[in-house]
Amino acid sequence: MVLSILIILPSLQYAFAQDEPGEYMDRRVEIWNLFFRMMTVAFTIGAVVSGTLIWLVIRFRESNPKATPTKYEGTGELDG
Amino acid sequence: MVLELQKPRPIWQIMFSTHHTDIGLLYMIMSLAALFMGGALALAIRLELFFPGSQIIADSMTFNRMFTVHGTTLIFLFILPFASSIGNYLVPIMIRYKDMAYPKLNAIAFWMIPPAFALIWLGFADFTWNAYAPYSVISAPGPAADMWIFGLKILGVSAILGAINFIVTILKCKHPDLPLSKAPLLAWSYLTSSLIILVAMPTFAAALLMLLTDRLAVSRFFDPAVGGDPIAYQHLFWFTFHPEVYVLVIPAIGFMYEIIPRFSRKPIYSHSSGVFAFVLLAIVGFASWAHHMYATGMSFTEKTVFMIGTLAAVPASAMHVFNFLATMWGGRIKFATPMMWSVGGIALFFSAGAGGVVNSAMPLDFISHDSYWVVGHFHLFVMGTIAFGSFGFFYYIFPYITGRMYNEKWGIVHFILSFVGAVMVFFTQHVLGLYGMPRRVFDYPPIPEWIAMNQFITVGAMLLGIGAAVFLVNMIYSSAKGKPANMDDPWGLGGKYYYPYEAKNPHHSH
Amino acid sequence: MSSHSHWSEWIYIGVVVALLVWVGAEAWNLERLVEHVPEDAKVIKVTGQQWFWTFEHEDGTKEVGELHVKKGVPYKFEVTSTDVIHSFNIHDYVVLMDAVPGRINTVWFVPFDAGEFDIQCREYCGLIHYNMRGTLYVEDDA
Numbered sequence: 050m051v052l053s054i055l056i057i058l059p060s061l062q063y064a065f066a067q068d069e070p071g072e073y074m075d076r077r078v079e080i081w082n083l084f085f086r087m088m089t090v091a092f093t094i095g096a097v098v099s100g101t102l103i104w105l106v107i108r109f110r111e112s113n114p115k116a117t118p119t120k121y122e123g124t125g126e127l128d129g
Numbered sequence: 130m131v132l133e134l135q136k137p138r139p140i141w142q143i144m145f146s147t148h149h150t151d152i153g154l155l156y157m158i159m160s161l162a163a164l165f166m167g168g169a170l171a172l173a174i175r176l177e178l179f180f181p182g183s184q185i186i187a188d189s190m191t192f193n194r195m196f197t198v199h200g201t202t203l204i205f206l207f208i209l210p211f212a213s214s215i216g217n218y219l220v221p222i223m224i225r226y227k228d229m230a231y232p233k234l235n236a237i238a239f240w241m242i243p244p245a246f247a248l249i250w251l252g253f254a255d256f257t258w259n260a261y262a263p264y265s266v267i268s269a270p271g272p273a274a275d276m277w278i279f280g281l282k283i284l285g286v287s288a289i290l291g292a293i294n295f296i297v298t299i300l301k302c303k304h305p306d307l308p309l310s311k312a313p314l315l316a317w318s319y320l321t322s323s324l325i326i327l328v329a330m331p332t333f334a335a336a337l338l339m340l341l342t343d344r345l346a347v348s349r350f351f352d353p354a355v356g357g358d359p360i361a362y363q364h365l366f367w368f369t370f371h372p373e374v375y376v377l378v379i380p381a382i383g384f385m386y387e388i389i390p391r392f393s394r395k396p397i398y399s400h401s402s403g404v405f406a407f408v409l410l411a412i413v414g415f416a417s418w419a420h421h422m423y424a425t426g427m428s429f430t431e432k433t434v435f436m437i438g439t440l441a442a443v444p445a446s447a448m449h450v451f452n453f454l455a456t457m458w459g460g461r462i463k464f465a466t467p468m469m470w471s472v473g474g475i476a477l478f479f480s481a482g483a484g485g486v487v488n489s490a491m492p493l494d495f496i497s498h499d500s501y502w503v504v505g506h507f508h509l510f511v512m513g514t515i516a517f518g519s520f521g522f523f524y525y526i527f528p529y530i531t532g533r534m535y536n537e538k539w540g541i542v543h544f545i546l547s548f549v550g551a552v553m554v555f556f557t558q559h560v561l562g563l564y565g566m567p568r569r570v571f572d573y574p575p576i577p578e579w580i581a582m583n584q585f586i587t588v589g590a591m592l593l594g595i596g597a598a599v600f601l602v603n604m605i606y607s608s609a610k611g612k613p614a615n616m617d618d619p620w621g622l623g624g625k626y627y628y629p630y631e632a633k634n635p636h637h638s639h
Numbered sequence: 640m641s642s643h644s645h646w647s648e649w650i651y652i653g654v655v656v657a658l659l660v661w662v663g664a665e666a667w668n669l670e671r672l673v674e675h676v677p678e679d680a681k682v683i684k685v686t687g688q689q690w691f692w693t694f695e696h697e698d699g700t701k702e703v704g705e706l707h708v709k710k711g712v713p714y715k716f717e718v719t720s721t722d723v724i725h726s727f728n729i730h731d732y733v734v735l736m737d738a739v740p741g742r743i744n745t746v747w748f749v750p751f752d753a754g755e756f757d758i759q760c761r762e763y764c765g766l767i768h769y770n771m772r773g774t775l776y777v778e779d780d781a
Binding site: 189193255261263264268269353354357358359360399402424425426429433436437440441447448451486490491492493494496498499565568569570571572573574 | 645647648651652655656658659662663665666667669670671673674689722723724726728730731733734735736737739740741742744745757759760761762763764765766767768769770772
């Protein structure tokens with residue numbers, strides 16, 4: 050649903066638009082439209098990435114009651 | 130750890146030394162001085178922009194000089210030398226050799242920088258750090274312009290000499306038992322960024338020389354009246370400086386590769402992905418330069434080619450983000466100051482990159498070109514990623530250089546002020562650019578939204594400034610009076626994560 | 640330590656590449672449309688110089704610092720400079736093109752709304768760059 054709104058419908062519109070006298074493309078509308086669609090995608094991905102990061106920070110902090118030692122602790126070998 | 134400074138030595142011994150740790154220290158002190166000087170200019174700029182009209186700066190020429198020197202200082206006199214500082218300290222240790230390949234050349238490369246620093250600051254040119262022709266040729270007042278040109282010439286040579294040193298040290302002086310593919314990722318970051326410098330820098334050296342000869346009216350490279358082309362300067366400039374921005378960011382990512390695994394108490398998720406991503410970025414980074422020039426009247430095909438080149442560099446950076454997140458997963462993470470800076474840095478790195486992808490879309494350049502969107506975007510990289518990574522690594526290396534711990538609470542205060550400040554300043558600047566405010570402007574029309582955003586940004590900048598002051602006090606006080614650090618495990622991570630390089634390096638010991 | 644990537648990294652990279660391809664395709668498509676100048680666009684010559692804009696209409700009328708156009712009519716700007724690089728920008732209409740001495744750059748638009756809009760310079764050009772402004776007046780057709 051989101052995909053069709055963001056991607057397919059605008060592409061179809063472009064394919065059929067031509068510049069007739071009296072029917073010119075409004076650059077403001079088209080350019081800002083692309084901008085807002087890209088921003089929607091960027092913020093969605095941003096939410097996923099930062100959400101993951103926040104979850105990682107909370108779940109794997111050493112003060113979390115569920116924290117367990119990693120299997121590398123005490124071995125001294127970090128780079129193999 | 131060999132980096133300790135606990136036995137005071139006469140200052141001239143350090144100044145004349147060719148040992149890599151002393152040169153690292155010299156680079157460190159100089160780069161931090163540049164950070165504060167360039168940062169002070171930024172605070173002055175932000176205070177001036179608090180209201181329309183003139184506030185604390187009397188005229189636009191002074192303002193123009195200030196933002197030029199601000200950018201030039203922070204890029205060439207803070208970020209690059211700070212990276213050289215850490216590289217000098219750690220690269221020989223990481224590849225298990227006694228020093229850099231060419232110690233005397235190393236010292237020469239450092240000592241070229243203070244005179245260049247002086248030339249730039251005493252000149253105080255006004256033509257932006259880009260120095261575009263024809264303005265820089267026919268309109269920029271000398272001798273400031275010429276001093277800037279000479280200063281940058283010297284810095285370019287210094288960078289090339291440093292790059293040669295890193296490349297030869299890593300490739301030729303590494304211990305025979307250490308395969309290159311297993312060298313630490315921080316060492317790889319110096320190898321790849323040095324290779325970029327070697328290839329990219331000479332183009333700008335040519336451009337600088339051409340600017341100088343044009344200014345002296347000995348040549349007319351950029352003069353359209355006789356068949357020259359001002360756009361040629363931009364191609365030469367950006368051919369160097371787009372790859373150069375990768376030179377700036379790659380060591381900072383390298384810093385995070387040292388800190389994140391250690392403080393997560395597990396190895397990096399995929400060492401080989403990290404190597405691949407650095408090398409890929411170094412190569413693909415050369416394919417995108419003219420995305421800075423979309424507005425110059427390039428043809429549709431040219432713009433498309435450079436858009437593709439720009440987008441092609443994104444997966445490499447995305448791989449680093451994945452690597453860091455996957456490393457933290459399943460770890461037991463100590464959020465000491467260095468780790469906070471690294472994690473904050475990744476978050477801002479991602480935002481900067483996302484904005485960059487939007488920028489690369491050619492038609493969107495009509496909205497954002499030379500507006501505050503661009504200012505917000507690149508500052509998320511240079512401050513949000515590179516400075517954050519650098520601060521984190523500075524806190525990390527502090528006990529090893531001074532033998533003392535910095536004050537952890539003040540380190541956290543510095544981080545919080547900086548993170549909040551960075552978001553307030555740089556995210557808002559994106560919006561301000563969307564509202565149309567151009568960059569490099571001393572004054573602006575009294576549009577209410579512009580005024581409100583400028584004020585919000587200035588407040589955020591003041592938070593950054595306060596954080597920097599906290600940092601300065603913490604560093605100075607803790608170097609002299611901080612608690613002596615447990616040199617085996619300053620952060621109580623448990624286990625021996627430190628300097629596996631040291632354990633196998635016969636040249637270094639406590 | 641793992642030397643081989645887990646499948647999750649490959650999927651992640653696949654998603655990233657798919658997104659980038661989408662960005663590129665959209666941008667390419669829109670740019671193609673934006674650069675297609677209508678045949679009946681009226682030409683306006685725009686000249687930037689330190690630190691003001693001058694305009695010349697097809698019929699020879701010249702304007703300094705202000706530009707009068709008619710609503711709904713397509714216009715094609717031929718932008719150049721007589722000294723240093725400037726950049727002609729009408730932000731409200733997303734018109735932006737560098738004014739480079741020795742070359743003529745082209746950008747077109749249709750002013751769909753009547754009113755007054757800001758013209759500004761978007762490339763640093765020295766002392767009064769910050770105030771190298773003008774006004775676009777879009778008039779309703781009588």
